[in-house]
Amino acid sequence: MSFKSMKQDIVHIGLVVRDYDEAIDFYVNRLKFELIEDTYQPEQDKRWVVVSPPSSKGVTLLLAKASKPEQMGFIGNQAGGRVFLFLNTDDFWRDYERMVAEGIHFVRLPAEQEYGTVAVFEDLYGNLWDLLQLKDNHPISSRLKALF
Secondary structure (H helix, E strand, O other), X not given: OOHHHOOOOOOEEEEEEOOHHHHHHHHHHHOOOEEEEEEEEOOOOEEEXXXXXXXXXOOEEEEEEOOOHHXXXXXXXXXXXXXXXXXXXXXXXXXXXXXXXXXXXXXXXXXXXXXXXXXXXXXXXXOEEEEEEEOOOOHHHHHHHHHO
């Protein structure tokens, strides 16, 4: 078997949350993500909740409610204090201004870097995110353009 012919994709990234509805409210109403799925699974007494940035065809976020004490400890600290997720945009300033108007808390103000424009915000639990617009010549930019 040739590994070059393999096609694999990361479909979901699990984000541990305290409460489904408060997480949906933040991601859908404040970040303007789309609610892709919200299905109750009675056999496990949990919900399958998936959100995604608008018009994104890439990875989605699976909002997974903490059900054990050890899971509760990861809420807001899924990356050990580092930036956990990176939200790329086609218009940094449009999205930054909209997010500020929505009351999103930015812990690092916008800065121009060699790779593009970036600011760091936190979600409702304190997980850190980069809002970024990559420069056209950045290697990831060409990968993103190929997706869309």
